[in-house]
Structures are given as structure tokens and as C-alpha cells.
Amino acid sequence: MTTIDVNNLTKQFGDTKAVNNVSFSVEKGRIFGLLGPNGAGKTTTIRMINYILPQDSGTITINGLKVGPATQKMIGYMPEERGLYKKMKVGEQLVYLAQLKGLSAHDAKDKIRYWLKRFDAYDWHSKKVGELSKGMSQKIQFIATIVHDPAIYIFDEPFSGLDPINSELLKQIIIELRSNGKTILFSTHRMEQVEQMCDDICLFNNGKVVLTGNLRKVKKDFGKNTVLIEFEGDPGFLDELENVRINNRSTNFAEIRLLEGQNHQDILRKAMNASDIHKFQLVEPSLNEIFISTVGEDNIKNKEVLA
């Protein structure tokens, strides 16, 4: 069942098309990753889904409804730029945000109590947000996003700026939400997070969708054409390889994408001559590699931030 359906969505700011004829759909009960470098149009798309920005053309429906105040209440949204009222008390603030999402004050209080206890944060109930540490207020932000128990969750770059503990906590929350049948959409420019969590993906570049579909299938379609190699010795042989793209290179590790005509056995031979091989594995390409080979190396905007 399709939960979020985006069709031919376009949004222009001045002369730049931030989102250009974008279509994708998010299925119920799955984790959907919106990927792409900064400035690819992910946040703009997310804002339109949240009915924060109006689209220039195209349609967005959520559970069959056109986006609007009613669909806003079905969504728990955590924007990339996170924040809370610093001078308000934690409890009051959460009640306010939950009420804006349609909860009654009474229901809101019950749920807030549950989540604060669950995150070991019940003592902060009467503290002002400005008095909390950054990690603490991040937890409060999670609660604010999920407290009204919506069916859909949208996180924009959720892991940026999180400390490792909260990063892990958020991952658990997302996975738990999915197992409860919720739908999750999140955006990121860090591909490795997607590999761990997403069911489906949509790759963005320059405001356009370049690839969308089931993550496993996307990877499978690319075939086993990537070599992971661990070695000890002179890494100079890597520079002599032809018809390859080396993505993830360090002193004794490399991820080598085989381009046309290149044979992995040849690489193994060359490597053995030059160094001591600890590991040699033929795998599906990483998402990063898929992205680069789909878009073409020269067409990537903000290449340096893509990791």
C-alpha cells in the first residue's frame, strides 16, 4: 500500500529548479531513504510533503489525501534544523507541540510521561530547555517528533549533529517504529547509513530523481563488480590499475569498482605481486559507488560532502 505518493513534483526558487519533475512513492511499513548530496533538493521535497512549502506543480498525496492541515497531523517531522523554545519547560513544551498535532492535553501528558520515562528523562520535566545539555535536548526533540503517535515519520538528515549515543537511540527508535507498522522517510547525504537501515531508496541529484527502488534490488542489478581488498605492503599497485574506480582507499584497504573489460582475477594477481593479501572479496557495489556511476562523476553537485 502506498503511503506517500509524489508525482511530477516541481519547485522553483528564482531561476533554479530546486525540485524538477520528481516522482516516487513510499510504501507503508517500510523505511525509505532519500539520498543525495547537499543541495540536491531533498529538504525542499520534504518540506512540500510536510505542507510547509507549496509546490509549483505536481501532486503529493498521503494515504490518498492531498497534503494539507489534515495530512500534517499524520506526520511526525524532525527537520534538519532542530530546535525548541529555550525558555519553556520541557513538559509544557512537549504538551504544546503535541496539542498542535491534534492531541488533547490529557492524552499528550500521558504519552509524554511514557516517553520521558523510557528515555530516562523524567527528571527534566520541569526544567527549561535552555538548561539542558545538547544531548538531552536532542532526546526531547525525538519525543516531540513521535509523541502524537503518527503513522508516518519524516526525518531530515536525522543523524547530523547527534552524539553517538543518541545516534544509536534514534536508529533503535526507527527500527522499532517500522516493526510497529509505521512508515519512515528519512533523508541523508551519508550513504552508509542507508545501507544499514533502508528498505527502499530514492537517489537525488540536482533536483532530479536519478534512481529509485528497492535497495536490495538496486544493488543486485548492479551486479557483483566491486572488489574489497585488504593488504599489507606497497599500495603503489593500486595506481597502476586501469579501467577501475577506487572509492574508499586507505593505507591497507581499498574498494575497487571494476569498469568494463577489467577482470578481478587480474587485479588479484597484480596485488599479490606487490603486497601481502589479507582479504579479497567480490561484492555488490556500495551505494556511494552506485550513485557515482549513475550520475557520472562530473555531474555531482557538492561532491566533496558526499561520503
Next chain:
Amino acid sequence: MSWRQIYLVLKREYITRVRSKGFIWATILVPVGFAAFLGVIVFISVWESDTSFEIGIKDDTASVASSLAEMNPARYRDLTMLTADSLRNMVQNESITGYIIISEENITNEKDLELIYSGSGGIQLLTSVRSDIREVIREERLKRANVSEEIQQIYDSSIGLESRRLTAEGQEEDDDTLFLSAVGMVMGIIIFGAIFSYGGYVTRGVIEEKTNRIIEVIASSVRPIELLTGKMAGVGLLAITQFGIWMIAFFGLSTLAGPIAASFMENQSGAMNPEMSETQAELPAFLDFPTLETSLFVYFIIFLILGYALYSSLFAAIGSASDSDTDTQQLMLPVAAPIFVAYFIMLHAWRSPDSMLSVISSMVPFFSPILMTTRIAITEVPFWQIGLSIVLMIVAFAGTMWLSAKIYKVGILSYGSTPGFKEILKWIKQ
């Protein structure tokens, strides 16, 4: 628009502000400050005459020095026996403030006198010395001219003007124009101040949501127009609360302070000359609040609210286009300008509330809150003018609200450089 969302925003705005220390302190300190201000006024009026400036008179004609000394013994001293040099010395070592040498020529011819003095005393001293000298010299001339007693009296006469208002119902009333003018001006100034301070609350509230970065979370639950309306209404309610408290405090204070000040003034004024005591005795009337009509207060509140609504929508738009308080300055100018213009026109309207300028500008929506209130307090404003100005303000408010909603919608999600007017125009067109 969902009223529930507006109500929730309004409630938050109101409650967080009304509980804040800043609000509580301002609410307490303003009446205290007002009382202190009144105290200072009373104090000044009582003690003003205390500092005396002594002027030595060297009267070579021996005809006017004594009448001057008689007129104000504390000020004028007959020092005819001293030489000009020793008078100079006295001024230099500050035993007198200054001296005047009067010769025959000054009385018979139109020759100006000269006051040689240390420079202290200011304009007030100069004017009073000038009028004293004129009076005694005129008397002396009349005396020398041997005019009859009758003519001397004519010269001494000074006819006053009392005024009474005749109402349409044919009733004569005491005319409080002077007092009402003061009230009108004070009300105009209060509205002027209120628009700026509560408008400032709105601007800062909008900026705060932007700098806290909570705005996007809020925008995912509330329509910008609901947020804007709730915010303005919340701060507006805050204003009404604060004014309510102040008015109660004011009435309480003036019923207490009136009699106290009056009795205090009576004791003091007995010691002064009769002409002075008459003006002094009127001062407590300034505290005699209950004589004001209730309708004036109703209009005051109506124009305060409408003025606040009109301007606060624009103040919100300014806030949404800025990232910090300092950014607001360049955008503030076109909004602040009409308030200042209204203020300056009020300084004119206060004296002549029925002039063409006053009447016309009091109907311009952006000026009405200040000018119409002042006029209503001072003069009889025809109801159609009041009604028309209210209607025009409501229409103008619909316009500013529409404009501001457009700017606000885009502004709250824009960060980075403060947009120029050109860019804001683009937002409106979007």
C-alpha cells in the same frame, strides 16, 4: 484557518510572556515610575522658586530701585551706594548673581539697560528680570508724567479669560480644555509607546522562533497565517492585561494621591503670592481623573487595539525577514516612519485639534491611533469622523495582514542575509 491552532498559539504566547520576569517587573515598575514622576513634578513646582538669584541695582536716579526691591525682596538689592567696580567684584566672587546700573537716560529715553551677570539663571531669570524692569520703569514714567490715578490703573489692569463649554443640550460646563489637552497628549504618547513596545515583542517573538530553529517544527503543524494571528493576538491580550493592571493601579493611585497632594499644595501655596497660588491650586486637578468621560477610555482602548493590530502585523513581517535583532533596523524604517510622523503631527494637533491638518491626518489609518485619540480627548470630534477612521483602520489592517502573511510565510524559512526590499517584493508576488 483552524481556530483551535490559533488558540493554542495564542495561549502559549500569552502564558509564557505573562509569567516572564520581564513582564512582571515592567507591570510593577511602570506605575511606581509614574508615581515617582508625579512626585517629581510636585516637588519641582514647590521647590522651583527656592533658588534665588540676587541682582544688585545701582540706581543713579534713586527712583526705581526701591520699587524693585519691594516687588521681589529676595531678588533685588538696592546697591546704589556702591561703585560699579565693587559691583563687578561682587559678581566675580559670587556674592551677587549680577547687577544693573540704571541712569536717568534709561528712564527718559528708550535706552536699553544692561545686566552684567555671571551667566547662571538661564532664560527664566532673564525674562523675569526684563519684565520686572519694564514694569517699574513704566510706572516711574507714568508717575513723572503726572497722569491721573485712573490712567495708572488702566495700565495696571490685566483682564483674564475664563471659559465654559456649552453643550448641545444647552448645559454649561466647566471647561477643562487645558487639562484635557494634557490627557490627550499623554494618551497619544502612550499609544505611540505601546505600538513600539508591543510591536517589538512581536518582532522579537518571531525572530526567537527563527533563531531557536523551532519554526520548522511549528510550521509542520500550524499554517503560517494561524501562527501569525495567534502570536499577534497573544501579545495583544498581554497588552490589554498590562493596561488593565495599570489603569486599576492608576485609578487607585490618583484617588489616593489627589487629596494628599492637594493638602500638601494648600499648605505651600499659602506662603506664596496670591497670583501664584491660583495656578498652583489647579495642579491637583491633574490627578482628578474621575471627571473624564468613560467613552474617552473606550475609544482609547479601541484605538490602542486597532493601532497595535495594524502595526504589529508589519512588525511580525519585519521579524520574519530578519535573523537577529540587529537585522531589523533597516527594515524597521518604513514601518516606524508613519508612527513618528503621527507623533509629530500630534504635537501640533494637541494645540489645534480642529485644524485641517489635524482632522485629515487623524483619518489616515496609520496616524489615527495616535491622532484620533488625542483629538477625542481634547475636542468634540463628530461621530462620523471617529467611525470613518475606525472603518479605514480595519480596512488597512486587512491590507497589512494580507501583506504581512505573504512576507511571513516565506520569511520564517529563510535564513542567511537579510533580504532587501526588492527581494521582499518578490516574496509578496509569489
